[in-house]
Amino acid sequence: MKLSYYPGCSLQGTALDYDKSVREVCAALDIDLLEIPDWNCCGASSAHMTNHEIGNRLPMRNLLLNLDHRHDILVPCAACYQRLRAADIALREDPEFWDVEAYSPDFRILHISTFLAEPEIIARIQEKIIRNLDDLPIACYYGCLSLRPPKVTGARNFEMPTTLETIVEALGAAPVRWAHRTECCSGSLTMARPDIARKLVGDINTAARRGGAKAFVTDCPMCQANLESRQLDNNPDDSLPAFFATELIVAAMNGVYPQKQKKLHLVRPDVLADLFTAQEAAGEERP
Amino acid sequence: MNTEPISPESGSKKFLEKLKTMEVDVHSCYQCGRCSAGCPVSEFFDLNVMEVVRLAAYGAEERLLTSKTIWLCAACETCASRCPNDIEIAGLMDVLRELALRKGIRPAEERIAIFHDCFLGSIKHWGRAYEVGMIGAYKLRSRDFMGDMKLGLDMFKKGKLSLKPHSIQGKSEIRQIFSGKGKEYER
Numbered sequence: 237m238k239l240s241y242y243p244g245c246s247l248q249g250t251a252l253d254y255d256k257s258v259r260e261v262c263a264a265l266d267i268d269l270l271e272i273p274d275w276n277c278c279g280a281s282s283a284h285m286t287n288h289e290i291g292n293r294l295p296m297r298n299l300l301l302n303l304d305h306r307h308d309i310l311v312p313c314a315a316c317y318q319r320l321r322a323a324d325i326a327l328r329e330d331p332e333f334w335d336v337e338a339y340s341p342d343f344r345i346l347h348i349s350t351f352l353a354e355p356e357i358i359a360r361i362q363e364k365i366i367r368n369l370d371d372l373p374i375a376c377y378y379g380c381l382s383l384r385p386p387k388v389t390g391a392r393n394f395e396m397p398t399t400l401e402t403i404v405e406a407l408g409a410a411p412v413r414w415a416h417r418t419e420c421c422s423g424s425l426t427m428a429r430p431d432i433a434r435k436l437v438g439d440i441n442t443a444a445r446r447g448g449a450k451a452f453v454t455d456c457p458m459c460q461a462n463l464e465s466r467q468l469d470n471n472p473d474d475s476l477p478a479f480f481a482t483e484l485i486v487a488a489m490n491g492v493y494p495q496k497q498k499k500l501h502l503v504r505p506d507v508l509a510d511l512f513t514a515q516e517a518a519g520e521e522r523p
Numbered sequence: 524m525n526t527e528p529i530s531p532e533s534g535s536k537k538f539l540e541k542l543k544t545m546e547v548d549v550h551s552c553y554q555c556g557r558c559s560a561g562c563p564v565s566e567f568f569d570l571n572v573m574e575v576v577r578l579a580a581y582g583a584e585e586r587l588l589t590s591k592t593i594w595l596c597a598a599c600e601t602c603a604s605r606c607p608n609d610i611e612i613a614g615l616m617d618v619l620r621e622l623a624l625r626k627g628i629r630p631a632e633e634r635i636a637i638f639h640d641c642f643l644g645s646i647k648h649w650g651r652a653y654e655v656g657m658i659g660a661y662k663l664r665s666r667d668f669m670g671d672m673k674l675g676l677d678m679f680k681k682g683k684l685s686l687k688p689h690s691i692q693g694k695s696e697i698r699q700i701f702s703g704k705g706k707e708y709e710r
């Protein structure tokens with residue numbers, strides 16, 4: 237299986253390890269990722285929030301670059317996903333308006349966890365797992381941009397999504413029931429108004445702990461960084477590490493959680509690391 | 524059907540025209556409050572979301588463009604996803620921010636506007652976001668020198684902030700986009 241791949245800027249910077257884990261999962265599943273050549277930034281929230289033309293034209297350039305080989309595009313970042321989808325809709329509606337002669341490709345734009353949660357992909361992931369996650373109580377956190385607005389994202393269940401739960405359950409973790417799965421963490425404001433981010437992340441943290449979670453799992457690089465950093469600002473003792481879904485898959489596939497990976501977290505990810513050491517000590521071979 | 528604006532005052536006609544071309548149907552709002560109820564940032568707003576929509580229907584441009592709300596909105600799309608009348612509320616916020624910038628109205632939340640501008644500046648220059656450059660520019664312009672110093676250093680130590688920008692080949696296309704491609708037709 238071949239897919240075009242749009243990593244986006246975060247995955248080349250603050251979420252470099254997310255990129256590595258996506259590539260590793262896909263390699264294990266025999267999915268060839270063909271990075272869109274010379275892709276540019278999708279403009280993220282800042283572009284569409286302040287300039288309609290630039291906010292559309294930046295993601296459009298990437299879609300037009302994909303016309304050459306026309307594979308479905310895999311997008312790990314929630315913001316990139318939303319921007320590419322919005323640009324795709326605008327281009328299909330009126331290519332001429334955007335100075336494009338014709339645009340009606342049959343490739344799809346795929347968000348990572350929606351893709352990974354498809355039954356046949358989940359089955360293939362399960363075949364590759366050598367260690368399960370021992371009922372680790374985990375809060376699946378979706379945030380905003382892979383879900384909303386549903387007109388753009390195509391999310392089937394935008395108020396009650398289940399893709400992350402499906403993935404972590406397949407790994408043997410135990411997703412908790414909790415309230416704030418789709419609440420905003422205000423990632424787009426976090427630098428200019430950290431006080432707002434602290435408040436929203438604080439509420440998310442309280443809800444997750446109330447649900448009994450020992451960690452978060454997410455698929456959004458901005459959420460991951462914002463959750464970990466703003467929890468630490470609030471209260472280091474109560475902070476929960478935030479894992480990427482693909483990071484957990486890689487850990488379960490390899491049966492280890494390397495020291496190097498551990499160091500990349502701002503909040504100590506001991507809950508996951510200890511789980512693997514405990515399994516080792518018990519000498520168990522888990523399915 | 525009455526298609527006249529519901530405004531009790533004489534609002535800006537040009538502004539209402541603009542909303543029409545952007546397909547933001549503020550006149551269908553019946554003030555149910557669902558948008559305001561779900562907004563995660565509303566406690567920090569000076570106008571709540573349903574007030575923004577109603578004021579937009581009044582054409583009360585100036586009050587909107589000088590508000591904090593348009594800058595504090597996080598573009599989370601909760602309001603627009605839930606509006607029973609399918610009003611593009613987050614899209615309305617986009618229109619308001621862009622209009623405020625075009626008119627040179629000083630943003631009521633200046634640091635947020637500077638952040639967006641610095642982020643876009645780095646894309647304009649390199650084609651991809653360059654975090655270190657962007658943060659540096661933001662710090663200088665916002666004079667927010669101390670904020671998140673520790674976080675920045677921690678991220679740097681963890682190798683999450685690269686000192687090298689990622690530059691693309693097609694920079695001339697990006698420049699063209701930033702130089703106002705499409706705007707020739709005043710849209």
Ligand code: SF4
Pocket residue numbers: 551552553554555556557558559572573576605606607608609610612
């Ligand atoms: S949810 Fe829609 S109809 Fe209800 S108050 Fe908000 S904008 Fe108006």
Ligand code: SF4
Pocket residue numbers: 558561562563564565572595596597598599600601602603612613616
């Ligand atoms: S898009 Fe803006 S106004 Fe709407 S709910 Fe989110 S933060 Fe509030």
